[in-house]
């Protein structure tokens with residue numbers, strides 16, 4: 001078992017308000033880890049620290065240590081653009097760019113200068129769409145606007161877009177919360193597929209989803225990490241009373 | 253006059269009070285269909301609307317009736333006068349009746365003035381009579397209508413609705429009226445000049461039309477190449493183009509800075525400051541252009557060995573460009589700000605830098621809106637008058653050299669309508685044809701501008 005991301009004594013503040021309290025949590029390579037907890041408990045905040053998306057928020061301050069493959073991601077030598085090339089992200093609401101399906105997927109590879117050749121780019125786009133399970137549905141209309149797809153397709157397009165830059169880790173922040181049950185189950189299958197090649201960290205508010213897709217689960221409460229461990233254990237015999245209350249639906 | 257309006261309002265308030273009182277009295281036994289004050293409002297409206305209409309009709313008709321009346325009683329004196337003499341006489345006795353006496357009036361004039369005073373008193377009496385009569389009828393009708401089951405609220409709503417509709421129709425009617433008057437005068441103008449000569453002529457020399465003033469015959473051949481709009485068009489487009497050359501880059505860059513880079517504090521200060529540029533009276537820009545910019549450009553030109561006229565398209569265009577910066581920056585800033593944060597996040601999460609995100613995601617997403625802002629700015633530039641009147645010249649000049657003097661459509665409209673204006677002369681009438689051309693040009697631009705902006709808005713709803 002190899003760790004991909006290690007966080008140590010992580011504290012996050014929005015101005016004076018502390019959103020994350022001293023969390024240390026490791027993520028195994030090629031596994032799916034689910035972050036669960038009542039809303040407002042800091043799951044998104046935590047997730048956004050892992051690819052430094054919190055840098056954009058002026059009032060947000062991050063303390064502690066996060067490393068990817070043993071390399072401190074908050075160190076001065078790291079360029080944040082380079083880091084995000086390794087850690088992709090999929091958001092709560094599908095957010096395809098108002099460009100063609102092709103250009104959406106090719107956006108990342110172009111920015112990072114993967115290739116100048118049309119055929120190679122075509123190949124990247126095709127394999128990314130295939131991995132995201134979208135290629136068959138859109139192969140005849142790659143020039144259509146990405147925004148013209150259905151919600152579930154849009155979310156898979158966003159996954160393809162993230163995959164296209166060949167990341168090691170994919171962060172997903174409630175990727176199914178804006179989707180219907182059928183689109184959700186397609187994405188869940190996809191996640192199980194993807195973990196062969198990627199480390200996946202997924203925030204979800206659905207206990208069933210966490211139970212279905214994840215190998216590891218971490219339970220957050222009020223900015224604290226209450227408990228983490230194998231998903232099967234967390235959902236059958238958790239150590240903490242709070243965890244038990246949450247997964248049995250007593251609060252949240 | 254003042255008192256008659258006052259009376260109207262006092263009466264309508266009495267109506268309100270009476271209506272309300274009656275309904276309150278009724279409601280002591282049964283529950284009413286509407287609130288008591290609605291019965292009051294209804295009574296008030298029943299009185300106010302017909303009386304206002306009657307009052308207005310009387311006011312408008314008074315002069316007409318007065319003149320008919322004077323003709324009737326002074327027939328034997330007026331019959332020997334010519335039309336304009338009669339008009340003069342009427343004006344004189346009207347002034348006299350209002351107390352403007354020079355002490356040298358003839359008996360006839362004194363008599364006329366006296367008659368006018370009599371008539372006016374009578375008419376005022378009539379006005380009051382009508383007002384009271386209408387009020388009485390209205391009160392009677394409302395009184396009959398008020399019953400516990402009568403839904404007065406619905407009637408009041410209907411009347412208010414009608415009134416509001418009327419107001420909007422008036423605005424539309426006025427627009428149509430302005431447009432039609434433009435069209436009719438333009439048609440008049442085309443009686444002198446062939447529309448094709450106007451639209452495709454390359455010579456602009458309206459002073460030729462003066463030549464025909466002395467003789468009564470109009471030589472259409474002379475007019476043939478006096479009113480070609482092409483030089484004005486090129487002048488207008490040249491100045492507008494120069495203006496856009498200034499305002500598009502500056503406006504767009506400041507919009508990007510304000511929307512994406514500026515800290516909130518700077519944004520809160522700079523945005524209104526930039527918008528002040530659009531609020532400065534254009535005449536101020538005009539003399540700035542004429543007194544500061546144009547001479548500086550001429551000096552600079554001389555320094556580098558170019559022959560620059562003191563009235564150049566460049567001076568007008570540059571100054572106008574500064575004026576319309578806020579048209580570009582303000583609207584572009586809005587549309588850039590309206591690009592959802594989620595798109596920015598999506599781009600950053602893929603490892604794009606800020607400028608990559610702006611160039612590849614934000615600007616393309618906001619492009620329709622930005623183009624809309626350009627079109628609005630162009631339409632503003634084409635319609636702008638004061639700056640070009642003061643800084644460009646009056647001399648039509650078919651050129652695209654910005655260092656030469658040019659003139660624009662708006663400038664020529666001003667020239668045509670100042671000084672001697674006779675509306676049977678093509679030199680004056682051409683203003684309407686020019687106005688109509690301008691009207692269509694800006695209408696088209698605004699239409700496309702608003703359509704692109706609207707499409708853009710729908711995209712993110």
Ligand SMILES: Nc1ncnc2c1ncn2[C@@H]1O[C@H](COP(=O)(O)OP(=O)(O)O)[C@@H](O)[C@H]1O
Pocket residue numbers: 014019037038039040041042043044045046057
């Ligand atoms: N941009 C922000 N500015 C200030 N406070 C924030 C911001 N984002 C989140 N927070 C606060 O941080 C806490 C955790 O929020 P979040 O991470 O979004 O929770 P979750 O994703 O678990 O619902 C909440 O109290 C929230 O109000």
Ligand SMILES: [Mg+2]
Pocket residue numbers: 043044045173
């Ligand atoms: Mg969240």
